[in-house]
Amino acid sequence: MATTTERTAAASSKSFDIVATYNELLRSDPDLTMPIAAIEALVLVLTHSPSSTISETLDLLEKSTAHLKKSIPNPIGLSAGTDLFQRYLITTLQRPGQLGPAGDFKAIRTHLLSNGRLFIRRAKESREKIAAFGRGFIRDGCTVLTNGGSRAVASLLQKAADEEGGPSAVRFRVIYVLSSISKNIEEPSGEPEGMETVRTLRAKGVPVSTIPESAVAYALGKADMVIVGAEGVVENGGIVSRMGTYQIGLLAKAIGKPFYVVAESHKFVRLYPLGQYDLPIEQRVVEFRSEDDIAEQGKQESSVDANGDKPIELPLSDSVDFTPPHLISALITDSGVLTPSAVSEELIKIWF
Amino acid sequence: MPSTSLALTPGLGSFLKSLKTHPVDTSIENLISLLKRRQIRHSRSCATATAYLLRHVVSVCKTSDPAKLIERVQSVGRRLMAAQPREMVVGNVVRRVLGLIRDEAEDDREAEFTLSEAGSESQPQTPRAFDDASLPLDRDALSLRAEGAERSSSRPTLQSMFSLLSHPDADHSLPSTPGTQSPNGRIPGHGPSSKDVKAEVLEGIGEIIDELGQVDDQIASYALEHIHSNEIILTHTSSTTVQKFLVKAASKRKFTVIHAESFPNNHEATHATVSGNSSGDDEHLSFESFQKPLIALGITVILIPDSAVFALMSRVNKVILGTHSVLANGGLVAAAGTRVIARAAKVHQTPVVVVSGVYKLSPVYPFDFDSLIEYGDASKVLPYEDGDLVDQIDVQNPIYDYVPAELVDLYITNLGGHAPSYLYRIVSDHYRKEDISF
Numbered sequence: 001m002a003t004t005t006e007r008t009a010a011a012s013s014k015s016f017d018i019v020a021t022y023n024e025l026l027r028s029d030p031d032l033t034m035p036i037a038a039i040e041a042l043v044l045v046l047t048h049s050p051s052s053t054i055s056e057t058l059d060l061l062e063k064s065t066a067h068l069k070k071s072i073p074n075p076i077g078l079s080a081g082t083d084l085f086q087r088y089l090i091t092t093l094q095r096p097g098q099l100g101p102a103g104d105f106k107a108i109r110t111h112l113l114s115n116g117r118l119f120i121r122r123a124k125e126s127r128e129k130i131a132a133f134g135r136g137f138i139r140d141g142c143t144v145l146t147n148g149g150s151r152a153v154a155s156l157l158q159k160a161a162d163e164e165g166g167p168s169a170v171r172f173r174v175i176y177v178l179s180s181i182s183k184n185i186e187e188p189s190g191e192p193e194g195m196e197t198v199r200t201l202r203a204k205g206v207p208v209s210t211i212p213e214s215a216v217a218y219a220l221g222k223a224d225m226v227i228v229g230a231e232g233v234v235e236n237g238g239i240v241s242r243m244g245t246y247q248i249g250l251l252a253k254a255i256g257k258p259f260y261v262v263a264e265s266h267k268f269v270r271l272y273p274l275g276q277y278d279l280p281i282e283q284r285v286v287e288f289r290s291e292d293d294i295a296e297q298g299k300q301e302s303s304v305d306a307n308g309d310k311p312i313e314l315p316l317s318d319s320v321d322f323t324p325p326h327l328i329s330a331l332i333t334d335s336g337v338l339t340p341s342a343v344s345e346e347l348i349k350i351w352f
Numbered sequence: 353m354p355s356t357s358l359a360l361t362p363g364l365g366s367f368l369k370s371l372k373t374h375p376v377d378t379s380i381e382n383l384i385s386l387l388k389r390r391q392i393r394h395s396r397s398c399a400t401a402t403a404y405l406l407r408h409v410v411s412v413c414k415t416s417d418p419a420k421l422i423e424r425v426q427s428v429g430r431r432l433m434a435a436q437p438r439e440m441v442v443g444n445v446v447r448r449v450l451g452l453i454r455d456e457a458e459d460d461r462e463a464e465f466t467l468s469e470a471g472s473e474s475q476p477q478t479p480r481a482f483d484d485a486s487l488p489l490d491r492d493a494l495s496l497r498a499e500g501a502e503r504s505s506s507r508p509t510l511q512s513m514f515s516l517l518s519h520p521d522a523d524h525s526l527p528s529t530p531g532t533q534s535p536n537g538r539i540p541g542h543g544p545s546s547k548d549v550k551a552e553v554l555e556g557i558g559e560i561i562d563e564l565g566q567v568d569d570q571i572a573s574y575a576l577e578h579i580h581s582n583e584i585i586l587t588h589t590s591s592t593t594v595q596k597f598l599v600k601a602a603s604k605r606k607f608t609v610i611h612a613e614s615f616p617n618n619h620e621a622t623h624a625t626v627s628g629n630s631s632g633d634d635e636h637l638s639f640e641s642f643q644k645p646l647i648a649l650g651i652t653v654i655l656i657p658d659s660a661v662f663a664l665m666s667r668v669n670k671v672i673l674g675t676h677s678v679l680a681n682g683g684l685v686a687a688a689g690t691r692v693i694a695r696a697a698k699v700h701q702t703p704v705v706v707v708s709g710v711y712k713l714s715p716v717y718p719f720d721f722d723s724l725i726e727y728g729d730a731s732k733v734l735p736y737e738d739g740d741l742v743d744q745i746d747v748q749n750p751i752y753d754y755v756p757a758e759l760v761d762l763y764i765t766n767l768g769g770h771a772p773s774y775l776y777r778i779v780s781d782h783y784r785k786e787d788i789s790f
Contacts, residue, residue, distance in 0.1 A: 084514075122516050
């Protein structure tokens with residue numbers, strides 16, 4: 001039994017490349033978040049393999065997930081999606097009802113396979129929901145400081161900007177912290193992440209000021225609140241987010257400004273990092289080198305190039321940091337405004 | 353505060369009396385104007401008045417269809433909340449009543465599911481039909497609470513994180529949409545059991561009213577765990593909850609109480625509380641049979657002006673505060689001066705304990721703190737006799753303070769002691785998500 005599943009898994013992974021699918025999904029739709037892309041990729045894996053028993057399917061999912069996680073430099077966001085998918089499958093199977101053990105396994109399979117589009121749509125709708133919840137935070141005359149390229153934050157700000165009826169719209173200002181590291185590796189002088197949102201907001205008549213990361217402490221005095229997005233929300237209520245978020249959190253706490261996080265609830269991930277260097281990713285942000293080391297490295301790079309076993313490093317432009325929960329005033333999610341401590345409960349609810 | 357002849361002045365007592373004789377709509381108007389004119393103030397009086405009014409509204413409601421009941425209660429609730437938006441307990445009570453109706457409607461529906469389980473094909477997810485079927489049997493206040501906990505732990509599983517992946521049909525069959533979507537058309541107006549819904553709801557409101565009556569005693573029962581011998585306790589305002597808490601502890605222990613007088617809005621009541629010379633004028637005191645003051649129990653009580661709080665804080669072992677309402681993020685809206693005390697306690701690392709009934713706990717997230725602060729009579733700060741000055745100076749008299757959650761160490765409610773970060777849990781046990789913003 002085990003050998004057959006292994007063989008099928010191996011066969012399917014040969015014919016179907018989950019990593020390429022995942023990357024392709026992310027590229028094709030800029031509005032797609034990592035967890036949702038991961039769920040989509042898993043749905044496609046299931047479509048491509050004719051597994052018919054429950055354990056076969058779970059086994060296949062587990063293998064594909066492990067493979068996907070190993071091949072992506074930053075698997076935190078996507079693991080939220082794969083975990084959610086797996087838990088949903090198991091919980092539904094354990095539950096009495098038509099989709100449970102008494103019922104037909106095929107039913108749940110067909111449901112998952114045929115509703116891939118629906119999940120994506122719901123994920124996008126959840127951003128709308130967040131915007132509706134978060135509207136209350138942005139009031140007339142306030143100034144919001146934000147960073148990064150979070151789509152949830154962008155939709156929240158846009159929603160606040162274009163409340164129908166022109167003059168009744170909220171009059172607020174935005175301070176946008178732009179990263180000095182360009183997102184695009186091929187084009188280092190390209191525009192930083194978030195410029196798209198800045199342009200959209202300006203087009204809607206919202207005064208936006210863009211500042212470098214070094215000016216955050218200087219600019220915070222003019223801001224009333226900080227709103228940031230997140231790549232993953234971890235169990236203790238902290239967030240994993242674009243490099244630079246942690247320092248904004250620290251500064252906001254020091255200056256006494258509320259620090260809000262906007263995140264969809266499918267980004268909640270079962271991870272309990274104890275500090276910055278406890279994340280399951282390899283990123284070389286702090287690197288000590290002497291002249292000798294640099295020379296050494298240059299030699300190595302020319303000699304060995306393709307080293308399969310080494311963990312994949314995260315490029316500097318995609319590096320993340322961890323903002324601990326005590327810096328966060330509240331999380332604005334599609335299931336309401338949560339305190340950081342409420343996150344663990346949401347996670348426990350799906351795991352136990 | 354100074355209402356000399358209780359029988360004549362409109363207030364909680366006269367309102368409750370009039371409830372029996374007046375038609376519902378008059379009573380609603382009556383309460384709205386009482387709230388607007390601030391003739392009913394204090395959290396508990398407002399909560400009690402709202403609960404009694406809603407019980408009346410539900411009992412005279414001709415229909416017993418849960419959807420219509422919810423609609424009716426919502427419309428009344430909206431008007432009451434609009435009358436006095438800062439009195440958040442009104443909204444809290446309305447939300448709890450709405451939750452009650454929804455719970456009853458669901459229990460009802462689930463009971464039917466168990467009966468007609470064969471027809472579950474159109475209902476892919478009927479998980480709770482099995483484990484919850486026994487719940488309608490016992491209904492004392494405690495089991496209600498346990499049930500609430502059980503529900504909220506099982507229901508949002510379907511709603512929150514899994515909602516992304518759930519079956520499209522299952523979405524609609526979620527019990528949270530009462531009456532509107534019943535695949536087999538069996539919910540609206542179904543025969544004999546619908547009558548029970550109303551009776552159960554009325555009983556539930558009765559329990560809320562009972563809870564409002566007992567809440568201070570329940571909180572006081574935790575007093576001995578928190579107040580120890582020879583401690584120095586600092587408190588503020590004439591809050592009945594705090595007084596009962598201290599009196600309960602005084603029955604067994606000897607300690608010292610430092611009482612800040614809370615000038616200018618509450619100092620008279622505070623003086624009366626300390627000296628025990630309560631003339632029974634204050635509504636929320638006369639509401640209870642007033643107890644012996646602390647001094648009669650052999651407790652040393654030191655009355656200080658508010659300005660001396662910081663100076664004395666270094667000697668204080670514990671700060672015990674009453675509150676006006678508690679917000680979902682763990683912050684609280686309390687009598688002006690509370691924040692100063694809480695901040696001073698923080699500086700001296702003195703524990704701050706807030707005593708509050710669960711009914712004061714509001715599910716509303718405080719987006720705008722400033723809007724929660726109510727401003728009172730400026731003449732209490734600068735009497736109008738000083739006419740010349742009044743013309744030249746802008747006098748303000750805020751009645752409330754917003755105290756952020758990080759300044760509070762412990763909340764004691766009628767359910768026990770909780771950390772501020774745990775309050776969200778109590779909120780989700782007591783209020784339904786659908787009702788938070790209705």
